[in-house]
Amino acid sequence: MEYQITIEGGATFSVAAEEDTLLRGALRAGVALPHECSVGGCGACRFDVVDGPMESIWPEAPGLSERDRKRGKHLACQSRPLGDCTIRVRCDEAYRPAIRPERWPAELLARRALTHDMSEFTFQVPATAEFRPGQYALLYPPHTPGARAYSMANLPNGDGIWKFVIRRVPGGTGSNALFDQVRIGQRVTLDGPYGHAYLRDGTARDIVCIAGGSGLAPMLSVARGALARANPGRIHFFYGARTQADLGATAALEELAEDERLALSVVLSAPEATPAWRGPTGFVHAELERVLAQSLDRFDFYFAGPPPMIEAVQELLMHKHQVPFGQIHFDRFV
Ligand SMILES: Cc1cc2nc3c(=O)[nH]c(=O)nc-3n(C[C@H](O)[C@H](O)[C@H](O)COP(=O)(O)OP(=O)(O)OC[C@H]3O[C@@H](n4cnc5c(N)ncnc54)[C@H](O)[C@@H]3O)c2cc1C
Ligand code: FES
Structure with missing residues (x-):
């Protein structure tokens, strides 16, 4: 069985009745529904129900503020249609899935x-x-x-x-x-x-990868993907960890850094816990600004990690250095 979902003033698509969320159904249909985390944390997938039965599978999800709830907003990643529905949402080409889940x-x-x-x-x-x-x-x-x-x-x-x-x-x-x-x-x-913080087809610009903690995973994949290209340009990789105890994760990075096209900087934010550390200390975004020390709009940026790191890097790139939005790709681990 399938339900018909109509976007007010826009597309209509079908969602299988057994589909667990509206977001997944939309992406499987190739619809460019805005989203980021897919797990109820960010609020990027907010929409209005105009008509039809829609179930909330996690009503307390932090992606909705109290104000959103009072205004009757829903999260597409935490909603499930129970019949034909009409919804109000502004689709955006940037969110059309590169590969359907x-x-x-x-x-x-x-x-x-x-x-x-x-x-x-x-x-x-x-x-x-x-x-x-x-x-x-x-x-x-x-x-x-x-x-x-x-x-x-x-x-x-x-x-x-x-x-x-x-x-x-x-x-x-x-x-x-x-x-x-x-x-x-x-x-x-x-x-x-x-997710849409994926490696874009090659541009003439060099790449900067910035990872905090377990944000390492997607940045390893981006760096590996870029190095697999015939002409990757240069890749500047910045990894921010707390203490030296977190550095076991850098073995894979050090392997990548054997390729002379990748320059690796590792920075510790809590060096007082590891007095033997002789490398750079502080926040990873400050180290990035210090090392690159030039007009940052020459690069394509990819970054992933905890929300405070993402906000600091966004502030640095978008506000302080006015890097065009199209050159910035990130995932916030909410
Ligand atoms: C895009 C993205 C990529 C990520 N990549 C990584 C990664 O590579 N490595 C890594 O270690 N972490 C990653 N994370 C973080 C990871 O998804 C988890 O948030 C983290 O592991 C904590 O989960 P937990 O269940 O242990 O903690 P909990 O505090 O139990 O759960 C937190 C997470 O679960 C969701 N959640 C909580 N309760 C419910 C519920 N009732 N119904 C539905 N959802 C619920 C929250 O929205 C939140 O995402 C990523 C997060 C995002 C958004
Ligand atoms: S995509 Fe639904 S709350 Fe983040």
């Missing part, structure tokens, strides 16, 4: 510790792993309400391999379930790809 059973092949709280997870699905470097997938950890977004660290491949770098969040339901409850050989549902 698919859902697969994914077998955990390996889990490898990188630091005290980050591990690389390798899953395999029974199909080609189709995504763009920098995109993310939704994983459904056991005994966890909703999905969790994790960015791919590898490149698309014909073997169905999806690699993630996942941080165990203290008290976090989904990340702890992935670490403690999924055994090697066990399957979880993987849905993807999602």
Whole structure:
């Protein structure tokens, strides 16, 4: 069974009745519905219901403010149509999916510790792993309400391999379930790809990748994708960690930095915890400004990490250095 969804003054598309969210149904239909996180955290997928039955699957989702709720707003990533509906939303070409998401059973092949709280997870699905470097997938950890977004660290491949770098969040339901409850050989549902902070076709500009914490995963994928090109230009990679204990994750980066086209800067924000550290200290965005020390609009920027890092980099690029918006691609790990 299918429901017809009509965008007021725009397209009509069908959503399968078993589809779990309006956002997923729209993206599967190739509709350019605005979104970012897909997990109820950012509010980018807000819309109005004009007519028809629409269920909210997580009414308390933080992506809606109290004001939004009073105005009757909904989140497309946390809503499910229960019949034909008319909705009001402004579509934007930038959000048209590069690849339409698919859902697969994914077998955990390996889990490898990188630091005290980050591990690389390798899953395999029974199909080609189709995504763009920098995109993310939704994983459904056991005994966890909703999905969790994790960015791919590898490149698309014909073997169905999806690699993630996942941080165990203290008290976090989904990340702890992935670490403690999924055994090697066990399957979880993987849905993807999602996200638009992916590596764009080559421009004449050099690339800057900025990663904070587990934001490393998508930036590894972007750097790997760029280096696989015939003419990648130069790649400036900035990785911000807290202490030296977090640096186990940089082995893969150091390997990439053996290629002379990639320049790596690692910066610690809490060096007092590691007095032996002789490298740069402070915030990663300040280090980026210090090292590049020139007109930043010469670069294409990709960045991923915790919201405070994203905001600081946005402020630096968009307000202080007026880098055109089309050269800035980022994911906020809400
Ligand atoms: C685009 C994107 C990419 C990301 N990539 C990575 C990555 O590569 N590596 C990494 O370690 N982390 C990544 N994250 C963060 C990751 O998705 C989780 O937020 C993090 O692992 C904490 O999850 P948790 O379940 O342990 O914590 P919790 O605090 O239990 O859950 C937080 C997350 O779950 C969602 N959530 C909570 N309750 C519900 C509910 N009832 N229904 C539906 N959703 C709910 C929240 O919106 C939030 O996303 C990414 C986040 C985003 C948005
Ligand atoms: S995309 Fe729905 S809240 Fe972020």
